[in-house]
Amino acid sequence: MKIVTELPHPVVENPDVGIVLADGCRLSARVWMPADAAAHPVPAVLEYIPYRKRDGTLARDEIMHPYVAGHGYACVRVDMRGNGDSDGLMSDEYSEQELADACEVIAWLAAQPWCSGSVGMMGKSWGGFNCLQTAFLQPPALKAVISVYSTTDRFESDIHFKGGCLLGENIGWGAVMLSYSSRPADPALRDDWREQWLERLEAEPFLAPRWASHQSYDAYWKHGSVREDYARMQMPVLSFGGWADNYMNTVGHLVANVPAPVQGIVGPWVHQYPHQAVPGPTVGFLQLAIRWWDRWLKGIENGAESDPAMRAYMLHSAPPDASAPHREGHWLAESTWPSDRTYTRQMALSFDGMLDGDGGLLELPISTPQHLGLDAGEFFPMGLNAEMPGDQRHDDAMSLCFDTRQAETPVELLGAAVLKLRLVSDKPRGFIVARLCDVAPDGSSVRIAHGMLNLCHRDSRETPAPVPVGEEIAVELVLDQMAYRLAPGHRLRLALSNSYWPFLWPSPEPVTLILQDGMLELPVHEESGPEWQPPPAEGAAPWKHRVLREGSAARRVERDLISGRWSLIVEDDGGERENLTHGLVSGETLREVWSIHPDDPLSARAEIFWEQRLSRGDWSVMTRCTTLMTGDADGLRMQAELTAYEGDSLILARSFDETVPRDFI
Structure with a gap:
């Protein structure tokens, strides 16, 4: 990826802009915008997710948002209610509260003196989901979205069920969110961080049992599934997917069904933004995004609406490689979807x-x-x-x-x-x-x-x-x-x-x-050749940091010769990194063991451990989350333990234990 340091507009940044909602909840936003935006208002581009702008997504934020801001936009990265440096509590993913907050944030952005009144919304995964869901609600100031690795159907194409089958990732993601949302705000931004942290820890839900209990396409899943009424999708959508990612189907569903201008791009990628993802080749995601925003947020007649309906990277035969850095292939440009070729x-x-x-x-x-x-x-x-x-x-x-x-x-x-x-x-x-x-x-x-x-x-x-x-x-x-x-x-x-x-x-x-x-x-x-040449990947300067301890990763399959059990073991130690801008040190550790006996489906066992670490100077906090899933003929048992430490002192310990009846799984 080419690092671009000179942009058309000089950029200023505010690390903690407060957006106070009607119920008094303060959401924390990090904002980049052209230095002269107060005199020459610009459109706003919102990314609204629970993954912590201060440390969680900071590395990718620093590459993306200043780059787009430097091309004449106010880029606004908001921590959702109950996460990162924001107030409140998060009850579930894609809740009515989450989407109502998104609509209120969009109205707030449109009313700012530095905003032209036009707002775009973008995001990957959770952010790709909720920008489609927010578009479905049609807030007046929202004019276009860019959705990366998302879904139109929360039951069929998310991490809970696929084809009505319960995914192992359901318990995996329940463990992730219990761990991720257990971290406090940064004391450098909030004097009340400890009080808020304790409130968050006491209310933190363990969501995996709730998700697993809805074993059919019911009202729970229909909420937030835009396939329920594609006609409501009245604003332009640019959708990205990856062949190495299990959200690849959404792109075609949107292009085939949404009445507004929609385009899709599917590359060889895993679940990362296309300018940084493997397997390569990467593409200039940020230039493509700016082209989209220029057309629909600024009204520039750049012909973006006439780009191919679907651009897809056709993979060529290659040896199997679970860590492939690159895949040979060529780009197709299809004017219709499904393709008339x-x-x-x-x-x-x-x-x-x-x-x-x-x-x-x-x-x-x-x-x-x-x-x-x-x-x-x-x-x-x-x-x-x-x-x-x-x-x-x-x-x-x-x-x-x-x-x-x-x-x-x-x-x-x-x-x-x-x-x-x-x-x-x-x-x-x-x-x-x-x-x-x-x-x-x-x-x-x-x-x-x-x-x-x-x-x-x-x-x-x-x-x-x-x-x-x-x-x-x-x-x-x-x-x-x-x-x-x-x-x-x-x-x-x-x-x-x-x-x-x-x-x-x-x-x-x-x-x-x-x-x-x-x-x-x-x-x-029909046999084809290269039909599209995407722009090369570019981005702003990466975040300034120091590696205090290198991380490590392992993934192995083991067979116990005594018990006959097979296990998939995943270990990922993220090490420790210090942010040289504001001094926060962060790190995390994951260990998963998925084991089963070849002859006994009731022997299935998923054990997941997460540890999150934050520190600065004499201050340090840590949370640990252990999760266990087993099952019998009648139910699926999901257990979790959440512990939180300030320094060496245990300040909270909570246990969860719930059995979900097996109705159809």
Whole structure:
């Protein structure tokens, strides 16, 4: 990434602007703007998230927001209610209170003397979610949004459920938020930091059980899901996604359904902003953002509205690499979505294991070991710590697989594959997982896309029903969207399983499915070459800091030869870093152990530990969060302990213990 130090406008910064809401709650904002904004008002761009501007997102904030401000915008990074340096308490993600606060902040920004009255909203992940949700509410001053790695459907495409299956990340994210939101404000900004911290700690919710208890697409998930009424999305949206991230489907959903001007860009990336993300190539996200803001916040006729509807990076065949720094490929520019340059190729599943074979009655069992899935990777990988999918051949060997013949010429795929199956189940609850893989001549296997379906949701997400035991059912499973070029000599593989640990929480008992027949519908794209050249990645100067202690990371799979359990162990010590601007020292440590016995789904166990550390001079605080999830045939038990220390003194200890009934999982 190129560092740009000379910008069109000199920038001034205020680290703590108070935005006082109607109920008296003060939100803390960090604001960058052109030095002459008071005399020449500019549009405001809001990023509104719970991840702490003072230390949590500071490294990325310093690269992004001064750069955009230097091009004529007031960039406003707000800590949400109950987080960072802001007042109040946070009760849940994407709550009515959160979105009402966002609308009030937007109105406040539009009324400031340095603001032209036009406001844009942007963000990644949580911030990408709530900018779409706020746009859905249509606050008058909000004119456009940029949403990065987000969702239109909170039940189908977030970290709780996928295809009606409970994600392992549900407990993972519950642990994250219990840890993240337990930290206090910076005493350098708030004299009442301790009083506020104790209030926050006493009220901190453990949200994983609440999320897991809503096992159908009910009113809880419909709130904040803009797919409920795409017609309400009346402002321009620029949406970004990454093929290595599990929010890739949102981009196509927005482009295909929102009536306002919408454009999508999907690259090879993990869950990071596209100017810093791996795998490369990165792109000039900030220049693209400014082009979007110039058009919709300043009214500059720069032709942004005529850019392609969808720009997608088509990945080329490559060896499996869970820490890939770069992926070869080329950029497509599609004027319509779904692309009018694709056609559907139907490929029957055959008894001899052929994909695109003769079809016919199969009567093949699917009953996979519970530890299948250890190479699935994270729901949203963040970097190069082996978080992306690894070589799939080990999971393939335990799955029911169907392969094509070796490709004689390149095969391009663009869009979402659809799998239609007829199955018979011996249990009333279970799921099916499909992985589409690229198998090289050496036998290595790269996951192109995957999809999953809770069979209780086969007919309805809103009213799931038990699977009729011993009766044939028809199911349709939509895999994730993809852009992929299969190399000559390679084969496509469809791998089917009914376990996927720890990506999915297992069924309450071993299930055997009998596959009667199946058809895969592939979106085949016409052969293409490079069609778009994105601007190179740029950013402002990085934050000034000193590394006091280097961090370390490990990710390994272990098998206990005595118990027979398999474990995925994740360790990430962030070290300690000192901010040389205001002196705050921060660090965090994570350890996860996901273990299971191949023969026993009720042996599934998730143990997660987080530690957060803040200090400056003689002042120091620390919080520790331990989380445990287990289950039996009737319920899922989620336990957590939160402890907080000031110096060496324990000042609070709280325990959580809740069991969620297994209705349809």
